[in-house]
Amino acid sequence: MALPLPPGLTPSEVAFLCEMELVTVIPRQRLEGLELLGGSTPVLQPPHRTTLPLWLALLLKRQRRANIAPPPWLLPTSLTAILEFETEHSKDAFSPPPLLPPTSSTTAPVSPPFLPSSTASAPADALPYHWLEMGNILLEVAPDDFEEPDQVRRLLRDLREVRMAKVRKGVEVLDAGGGVKMNGVGGMEVAEGRAFIGGVIDGLRKIGASREQARKESEAEERENGYAGNASDDDDDMDL
Template sequence: MAFPLPRGITPPEIAFLAEMEMVTIIPRQRLEGLELLGGPVEPLRPPRRASLPLWLALLLKRQRRANILPPPWLHPEPLSFILDVETQHPDYKSAFSPPPLLPGQSHPNARGQTPAARPRYTPDGQRYFAAPPFLPQNTAQTDASEVEPPSLPYHWLEVGNMLLDAASDDLVEPDQIRILLKDLREARNAKLRAGIDALDAASTGGGGVALTGVGAMELGEGRGFMVGVVDNLRKIGASKEQARREQMAEEMANRGYDNTQDDDDDMEF
């Protein structure tokens, strides 16, 4: 007997996809370059920094061949700022904190200019521009973090938990970071659960649910609940509409019957 698969992508699959996020490491040993499906990896020469996929960085960390630099948002100060925005800012009582800006949409720098988007190249040499969630939002780049306000990337929950489990000694105050991530998750989950009124409006075609800034794991965990609520509300709305139509048809039939009775009475008179 085959068990039905859950609707949508599962949390383990989301965590697997998050392992392709690029992070910054400081190698401890010299390693030659690698040819991966996602592109070539440059040779590692300590103490020069390098950007690697998260799964490869975690492997080198477990082998004690590299240290992982935490992304700019995975520090107590940025997480505390984001938590204050989520819980205390009046504009985000029912909304989520804004996500990182896209390339070419950065805040103006000190000279008043907006940096242009940087193209990437495929193994065949074709140029393309990355889009969320395939952006270097978890690399330790201080130039962008000094200009842009702190924000949570698309895979913030998965990347944060993986780094806390495998590279807690590379983080600043890991216990405080673990507490802040838990508080952020609870606050944002409460906002998702509080959106039932918006789901009711969306089920009848009267609007949509704003999910700007919601992470991948949050979408995966709340997909079943939200889809189930919308389906049930749609069924309830359909039954109400059917009952309303039956009532209107019955009223029209009764009205027609009353008019016929009046005509018969006039003829008899």
């Protein structure tokens, strides 16, 4: 009998979905396009940049056939500005994500990973949905494509700690019956915080159930004691 799967996506599954994100590559040799299920890829012609899915860009990088251009938000200056916004200008809220492209009645709305939020034309002041896993993957496979990879690692670590502290702090309002505002939270942050937040909610639910049970028992005991007192008073009146 198979064990039940945990609810939601695991961190490894979120990282797998991140590989569908689009990135900008700089080909080092000419390569013909590939016919994939999602369509054909463009022809790679050095030194012209092109956009490819991350999984294919990683394959070409490992084969030394292309370099990967880090998205603008993954540069040290951009990460420093975003970290400053998270720590100084916004104590509770998260930095805003990239704006979604406009939609009309004839076009279907799109969401990650079908957004160019990690290409060379992405905004520099907004973290996309897969920002954490995208940064870690690129730093692991293509550290030579960064000017200062060690500084980028440090900034990503600091940014992750600051944002996870906000997630834990937001859970405190659950005890008062409030909700946690998750606007701008990334996919990996949701996957990592799901167990913590779910455990807190289950604990609060059990505490609330025990309090409700204790209240019902107290009210039942008060009704019984009150009824017995009234009966004894009636007996006293009859004796008189």
